[in-house]
Amino acid sequence: MAVSSSDHHGSNEPEPSDSLRTFGAVYQGFRENAGFTQESLAPEIRYSRDFIASIEQGRRFPSKQFIDRSEDVLNACGVLHKAARPLTRKRGLATWFRQWAKLEQQALSLLTYECRLIPGLLQTESYARAVFMDQLPPLDDAQIDIQLAARMERQRLLWERPNSLYGFILEEHLFLRRTGGNDITRELIDHVLNIGRLRNVEIQIMPLVRKTHAGLHGPIRLAETPEHEWFGYSEGQESGQFLSDPKVVATLQKRYATMRTQALSLEDSVSLLERMRGEL
Incomplete structure (x- = not known):
């Protein structure tokens, strides 16, 4: 957690x-x-x-x-x-992530900036499996299946909560890396483009060449609760931090807002993804 x-x-x-x-x-x-x-x-x-x-x-x-x-x-x-007995663990999710995953299910707004890998809410099954297979120490097949099922289950939020806003800012290099190979990347781009057509989802790409960048401190996750409170989440190698300090959360909000102006527009992001898709 x-x-x-x-x-x-x-x-x-x-x-x-x-x-x-x-x-x-x-x-x-x-x-x-x-x-x-x-x-x-x-x-x-x-x-x-x-x-x-x-x-x-x-x-x-x-x-x-x-x-x-x-x-x-x-x-x-x-x-x-x-x-x-009531303290059941949620299978397939890291212990430090479970509290955030619970907040995700209730959030009115969920904003994500990612520079390491495609966020779990946008991953295809093939991409997620490739990520899990690269983990060290290695996972066995049963562990991969459990984590994969949990990740796919989380994605239902995008369709089941049409009144919640989901915003994503993704670094261009996440697609250029071609995790899992060309076929998996091609499928991933198609999937991201499809999700981006949902009225409650906004996906922007941060271009590879960028003179100024407000996200150099690392990934950002922000969530607005039904009570209109905002919280943040920061994840490291083997741990996560649930951020509730209003000053810290406000700083993350400012960085995210600035990155929205620095990233490509929604339309230009679609054009870039389609171009990268055509080059595979």
């Missing part, structure tokens, strides 16, 4: 969710009732004090092993196992 950069710089833990907070409160109650501090409990269950603190704060997903050991030491009579 994700982390609020305003509160937890450098951490990979998720921002607390209601279900994780509830489990954490139950766990803390059993720990205190059994007469343990976080420090004294740590060696008994062979987990660190920091790990226990993260569980109680709702910032970590408790593993079955953690719950099993805690049940025995805290004499919880199965209550911890029952409390953990």
